[in-house]
Amino acid sequence: MKEFFKYVFATVVGIIISSVVLFVLFFVVIVGFLASLGTEKVKTVKANSVLVLNLDQPITERTKDNSLSGLPFVGDGERTIGFADVIRALKKAKTDDNIDAVYINVSSPNAGMASMLEVRNAIIDFKESEKPVIAYSEVYTQGAYYLASVANKVYLNPQGSLEFKGFSSQITFIKGALEKLGIEAQIIRVGNYKSAVEPLINDKMSDYNRQQVTAYVNGLYQTYLSGIAESRKISVDSLSDIANNYKIRLADDAVKYKMVDALKYKDEVITELKAITSKGKKEDISTISINDYIRNLTTSNITSDKRIAIIYANGDIVDGEGSADQIGSERISRAIRKARLDDKVKAIVLRVNSGGGSALASEVIWREVELSKKVKPVISSFGDVAASGGYYIGCAADSIFVQPNTLTGSIGVFGVIPNFQNLLNNKLGITFDGVKTGEYADIMSTNRPMTAGERFIIQNGVNHVYDTFITRVANGRKKTKAQVDSIGGGHVWVGTDAVKIGLADRLAGFKEAIAAAAKKAKISDYKLVEYPEKTDPLKELIQNAKDNVSTYYAKKEFGDNYMLYQQMKKAVQMNGIQTKIDYDINIR
Structure with a gap:
């Protein structure tokens, strides 16, 4: 019997050890597989190549590592590209003897207006090389045409379409849905223009919100028309007439009104590109995508140990x-602090693309910007939107740079x-x-x-946060609190107006912000370092596994209504004092 138990025990131990070894081997294989997915080969840029700008992919603040996106529950396999990388790539291609031309492939870009302007300006800069830029598509949405219109030649499929009809802004009001669910959104706010709460308590736009939305949508539209007018040599008045009367209905209309240069099929465009790159009729064109080209870019060969830190602040502002x-x-505050304490970092560029969020989190980040400004230059560069909390965190900088189509301001506070x-009680029977x-x-x-007493206390808290907010802005912008309050109240401004009223200093892009930081720091040779450090994709996959799975199934279940589901989810989860903007502009 003793021998029996000895063999049984040995067998059990052997099974356990074997299982552990197999699990370890399996884990090593999986990790190796995932690591191999993240290893992307660098493609050689051949002579007489065409750089392909695929601008339908999401244009984000920073290029994400999507090497794991093909796995279950992890995204949809879609690539993304950071606008700063596009700028860097086009600057390199401008002097790259292997690049003969740029081909813009865009139908429906996934990017904000200011981000598209950054890319557009980079293409304009590339054109100084006198290398041709060709744009072709079967369909141009309004955003796509904004990007494509800067090309030397804009072509459209003979049976294709070009959308040109003007901008619209639509707000989804969920007050009725909340009422049906038995949920009341109790709102306390400062600022008549603070419209982020209106979808929760109204069924239509307030007069204040209609006024400001009308103003900033028109401001965005004028920037859009002005850019196209300059590129296509068509007056703004003519473009307005074309859009207002919906004159581009067929592909032929686009040629008639000089919106495109010609109607061509893809094979005809390929023939033209072959002629540009000196290829024979039976030869293939050498192409390289913007994503692959970026991976070819080497790090700066500048030997100077001087650095300019780029702090990317993108998304909703949250605690923790x-x-x-x-x-x-x-x-983000840790990243700013790291740049502040690093003697090699001579200046900081805070790149903000945010509609705000937590008031307390905004204050925490503001403090680090304020401390940094005392020891080295800090320049704020605002992207598509830097409003409410997004403005809060950037207002302490030495200078604020905005694009004419940046949405900013919204200096106001609310609590939900x-x-x-x-x-x-009534629907679920819970008391x-x-x-x-x-x-x-x-x-x-x-x-x-x-209760009335609770409302009084919370209102005082919201008032205090607003007073702190306008004090931070007044000190940063060298204004009185009364002056800030007069342009605050939750009012949203486009970049052009923000400069006029003193909420920003210059109409300029990301590249100009870096140059200004270098000038203020009195340095000419420097390296750019980016903060915060990007999260390892495998680590991020493990950390966000639960959220990835729930998002995957939510999107599958709700389909086109997923955005409404998200909005209602945010509404019921929103708690405490917020500095946040809510907007939705349709340029498609």
Whole structure:
């Protein structure tokens, strides 16, 4: 019997050890497989190549590592590209003897207006090389045409379409849906123009919001028309007439009104590119995508140890670490602090693309910007939107640079305390009872409406945050609090107007912001370093596994209504004091 148990024990131990070894081997194989996915081969740029700008992919603040996106529950395999990398690539291609031309491939870009302007300006700069830029598409949405219109030649498929009809802004109001669910959004705010809460409490736009939305949509539209007018040599008035009367209905109309140079099929465009690159009729064109070309770019060969730090602050502003797509107060303030304490970093460029979020998180980040400004130059470069909390975190900089189509300002504050009493009591049959040691021991409770005393206390808190906000702006912009309050109140401004009223210093892009930082730091040779450091894709996959799976199934379940689901989810989760903007502009 003893021998039996000895053999049984040995067998069990052997199975356990074998299982552990197999698990370790399996884990090593999986990690190796994932690592191999992240290893992308650098492609050689052949002589007489065409650089292909695929601008339908999401144009983000920074190029993401999407090497794991083909795995289940991890994205949709779509590439992304950072606008700064596009600028860098086009600058290199301008002097690259192997690049003969640029081919713009765009139908429906996924990018904000200011980001598209950055890319557009980079293409204009490339054209100084006198290398041709050719754009072709079967379909041009309005955003696509904005990018393509800068090309030397713009071609459209003979049976294709070009959309040119003007801009619109539409807000989805969910007050009725919340009421049906038995949810009341209890709102406390400062600023008549602070419209982020209106979808929760109204069923249409307020007069204040209609006024400001009308102003900034028209401002964005004028920037759009002006850019096309300059590139295509068509007056703004003529373009307005074409859009207002919807004159581009067929492909032939696009030629008639000089929006495109000719109608061509893809094979005809390929023939033209072959002629440009000196290829024979039976030879293939040598092409390289913008994504592959970026990977070919070597790091700076400047030997100077002087550096300019680029701090990317992109997404909603949240407390704590946040994610790669959020501005976590801990993660971003730590990055700014690291740049501030590094003696090799001579200047900081804070790149902001955010509609705001947590007021407290904004204050935490503001503090680091304020401290950094005392020891080295800090320049804020605002992207598509830098409003509310996004403006808060950048207002302390020495200078603020905006694009004419940047949305900024929205200096206002609000608080949301959801009341689920009707949902819980009347719809789900859930009730609550308890004891408390003081009248306000359960303040901020979400299972009952606020009392008058609670509302008074919370309103004072919101007022205090607003007073702090306008004080930060007044000190940063060298204005009085009264002056800031007069242009605050939650009012959203386009970049052009922001410069006029003193909320920003210059109409300029990311490249100019870096040059200004170098000039203020009195340096000419420097390296660019980016913060915060990008998250390892495997680590991010493990950290976000739960969210990735839930998002995957939510998108699958709700389909086209996923955006509405997201909006309602945010509404019921929004709690506490917020500095946030809400906007939606359709240029498609």
